[in-house]
Amino acid sequence: MPKIKENVIEENKLPYKLKAKERSKPVFKFDMKKIIKERQAESEFWKKYAEIDKEMKVVDVLFQKEVNNTFNQSNDKLVLPTFGVVIFDPSKFNVSFEENSDITGSYYSQQLLLMSIEKDGLEANIIFNNLRKSNWSPVFEDVQRILSNWGADLNSLTNSTLLKCQINDCKNFERHNFELVMKFIFYNIEKNNKTFSEDELLTLAQYIAKISFDQYCGQMINVIQQLFSACIEIALQEDDDASIITFAQGLYSQYNTKLLKMVVGLFLPLKGKIMKKVYSYITFKLYKSLLERTNNMSAFPTDIKEWFVQDLVDKDFFNRRPIKLLDRLIRLLEHVVIVFDLYRDEKKLSEMYDFLNAMVKPTGLSDSLKLVNILDQWRLQLFRLHVNRKNVEF
Numbered sequence: 001m002p003k004i005k006e007n008v009i010e011e012n013k014l015p016y017k018l019k020a021k022e023r024s025k026p027v028f029k030f031d032m033k034k035i036i037k038e039r040q041a042e043s044e045f046w047k048k049y050a051e052i053d054k055e056m057k058v059v060d061v062l063f064q065k066e067v068n069n070t071f072n073q074s075n076d077k078l079v080l081p082t083f084g085v086v087i088f089d090p091s092k093f094n095v096s097f098e099e100n101s102d103i104t105g106s107y108y109s110q111q112l113l114l115m116s117i118e119k120d121g122l123e124a125n126i127i128f129n130n131l132r133k134s135n136w137s138p139v140f141e142d143v144q145r146i147l148s149n150w151g152a153d154l155n156s157l158t159n160s161t162l163l164k165c166q167i168n169d170c171k172n173f174e175r176h177n178f179e180l181v182m183k184f185i186f187y188n189i190e191k192n193n194k195t196f197s198e199d200e201l202l203t204l205a206q207y208i209a210k211i212s213f214d215q216y217c218g219q220m221i222n223v224i225q226q227l228f229s230a231c232i233e234i235a236l237q238e239d240d241d242a243s244i245i246t247f248a249q250g251l252y253s254q255y256n257t258k259l260l261k262m263v264v265g266l267f268l269p270l271k272g273k274i275m276k277k278v279y280s281y282i283t284f285k286l287y288k289s290l291l292e293r294t295n296n297m298s299a300f301p302t303d304i305k306e307w308f309v310q311d312l313v314d315k316d317f318f319n320r321r322p323i324k325l326l327d328r329l330i331r332l333l334e335h336v337v338i339v340f341d342l343y344r345d346e347k348k349l350s351e352m353y354d355f356l357n358a359m360v361k362p363t364g365l366s367d368s369l370k371l372v373n374i375l376d377q378w379r380l381q382l383f384r385l386h387v388n389r390k391n392v393e394f
Contacts, residue, residue: 201235
């Protein structure tokens with residue numbers, strides 16, 4: 001009898017275990033162990049990165065010494081090639097000059113042109129040092145000559161049509177040519193902000209914005225960002241909202257279909273108060289456009305409530321729109337929330353997450369999983385910021 005009783009007890013336990021397995025898991029939950037492991041892995045990465053960076057700085061110092069030694073051993077002026085090398089092709093140039101002007105310019109203008117196509121990286125760096133020590137500053141025409149010599153159509157760099165390729169002769173220059181030219185122009189703009197007029201700086205910023213979409217030149221995004229930011233910060237005044245809006249509106253209209261790519265590639269991380277205002281105008285205008293809000297809202301939002309979608313539209317709004325709109329909105333907010341520190345209002349942000357999460361679920365399976373993944377990664381990033389902020393407070 002005792003054995004029979006024991007078997008009965010075991011049989012009664014079995015359904016209970018099955019029921020326990022059938023319990024549904026919560027929709028979203030932070031895995032603290034996983035987060036800690038990721039932070040440890042991230043810490044290890046930055047340690048190794050610091051070591052590699054230190055080694056690279058040593059290599060850079062040695063390389064610069066070699067450049068300086070070669071420069072010191074050379075003559076005061078490098079001799080321009082008299083044959084065998086074409087440093088400027090007038091047939092590519094599409095900007096009018098005075099009839100009597102020397103199209104190759106001064107000696108240093110020629111040196112700059114030569115640096116822009118010199119195949120030997122060491123020789124190009126020697127010319128760069130020579131120009132830096134000369135205390136000479138290029139004019140806007142010098143920049144236009146280089147871009148034209150590389151194969152750029154200057155008219156296409158400022159028109160409203162986004163061409164597939166803006167510099168169509170990449171064989172005419174190497175990566176070091178592009179980076180050295182961008183660095184030298186940036187150096188001179190920072191050194192003497194009267195070298196270019198305000199209109200020339202903004203035109204140059206337009207050139208750089210279009211070039212950033214070029215398949216080859218867009219890879220050198222660091223020097224592109226640096227020069228683009230310098231042009232805007234020097235050309236525009238922080239309290240001149242009208243000029244800032246005019247320039248920002250031009251970018252918005254020209255790159256309407258690729259605004260997210262442009263603001264992330266050219267503006268982030270934000271450096272400078274005017275860059276932040278231009279970024280604010282473009283992103284907020286795009287945000288209002290996605291939500292079809294045409295009422296008179298501020299050009300430069302200062303209140304975090306202006307960004308929260310659940311205050312502007314209801315759930316039915318997204319049910320009547322394609323899923324691509326929700327995808328663009330989530331990707332935009334992902335950047336904006338971090339850039340403008342909107343994550344500090346954690347209660348409001350949590351409400352926005354719940355709202356967007358509810359919007360994502362009714363979509364198709366593949367699209368839904370994709371957007372849920374974006375939201376979850378975003379929330380994990382916000383949680384890390386929350387933890388870091390609490391650590392600083394303590």
